[in-house]
Amino acid sequence: MLNSYFNFTSGEYILELVCPAGNLPSLKAAVDNGADAVYIGFKDDTNARHFAGLNFNDKKALSGLNYAKERGVKVFAAINTYAQTGGFIRWQQAVDRAQELQLDALILADIGVMDYACEKYPDLRLHLSVQASATNPEALEFYHRNFNIQRAVLPRVLSVKQVEQVAQFSPVPIEVFGFGSLCVMVEGRCLLSSYATGRSPNTYGACSPGSHVQWQEKANGVLETRLNNVLIDRFQEGEKAGYPTLCKGRFEVNKHTFYALEEPTSLNTLSLLPQLQKIGVTALKIEGRQRSPAYVALVTQILRDAIDTMKKDPEHYQAKDEWMDELLKVSEGSQTTLGAYHRPWQ
């Protein structure tokens, strides 16, 4: 495979680039720009980007799979919400569909779904989704022992040192997030969205769902963004307004109004690539199945370039200014952060 770096000692890839595809054009953009793998979701609440107009029906999935396979790129399916009571059949069907399509791996969060998948299709390769909230080797051992997971995606709450410790004692190879929108909370354990709207990533596959968003422009030019009537942020005329993701609004704490939880920002790990390689991180994931094909193309291309550059000379690697500038343009609030990887962020 052209793009991949295979570690013959561990039998695993090092920094395999895993890219988001919300639709077929995005999948092609990822494949054409250097993805080692793409991940997709099906058209229902079985995946954590359950948005209107997004995701793959059987025909599109097959067509995407063929496109990727012909070019040596793997396809994973994210079936990473929690199977709801009375609706287990949908998650079962999603697993069946992934098996029929012969996708390369399933990304799962729910132990019920994992149990079904590994009982019915013992040869199916399972990855643990970030939505399973596994942040320590003991938790990973549970999923490995019971469901034979082959890889785990870690929540965006660990410092680099902690990622290293998990990787060291983990029974399975580790995937981490490299770029994209930043979840401030442990994934799979954040119910803020359902508290405000009744819909959460766990129950519905969406956070701060568009169905509950209101943009209200006042006579004085002030723009207010609301989620189910809760005021998330207020922008003065000319101020750049962002989507009302509820952890990224301005709130008042102790009589002081600020981004009490987090600012609108994206995670960017380009400067950490040598460290992530040294730790033995197997795969680097780009967030953004809800973003455009142009976003997928740009971010995939830059991360491909960065990983390749770093591989050639890790000692002298530095994130290039032009990469950082380009990524800023597609980042939330036009800013990026190292997030929890960098201790002072915490």
Next chain:
Amino acid sequence: MAIKLSLGPVLYYWSKQKLLDFYQYIAKSDIDIVYLGEVVCSKRLEMKFNDWMELAHMLTSHGKEVVLSTMTLIEASSERSRMRRFCEQDEYCVEANDFGAIEILSQRGKSYVTGSSINIYNERSLKILQKQGLKRWNLSVELGKEQLGILQNNRPDGLETEVMVWGRIPLAYSARCFTARSHNLPKDNCQFKCIDDPDGLLMKTRENQEFLCINGIQTQSALTNNLIEQLDVMQNLGVDVVRISPQSQHTLQIIEAFSQVLAKKQPAQFFIAQLTSYATTGLCDGYWYGQAGMTKTTIPLKQAESA
């Protein structure tokens, strides 16, 4: 079977003396089950392992069933060791709040309770965990009576169900400490500011709506979840334990109210005004009715009971 009343772990950072005094009163209350331990932040070190064990002994001597609760977010190696220490004692049952704890307990062949942060959304999950030693599970706080009804109908025999009925709802966990952030301090130099907020720190919208409550790395609802009017419904659904989450004031009176209603000595309505005054930022119950958690339904009592 009569529903038992439990007291969840104290989610806030209280001084050791405050905790010891608090549990002296709890020992004499009508509570059946007491969950003990620090579940939010490992930097809160007022209480050491042995202090918790001493408290557990004291409560046991007053006839309480004690369960030791493990931390929810396990990251640092020190947090792993602490989780292991709780899971490797044999005196008390453990409430696992992370799959790491479930792994240790099931490998040791111990039975355990799962807290609401363990994601159980379907009956297949219940069955798997029961095979691994689960004896009692807490309903996810974002699920309501409809989902609970289905889960109860398909619940494996012998498994007990617990539902939170009073308190600010634990909604999210982060690596970041939001209390420290509100004081412009990094987590590594937090100066233990959260000890000044015995019921957390309110986070309001710019329209003064009391929306969320910051408790270190945990985010809670600003409103207090109250399901006292639904205890009959829970009885019919076969709920075994209902949980009250401690707050710095009036916890004893809240326990008393729930205990009286469970014992059918008073109707729930008798306590509504009183309980409303104990929830300083108001009540909510939306999750139970399948709505946004922050919603307060206005279903008349009679209708709610027959629902």
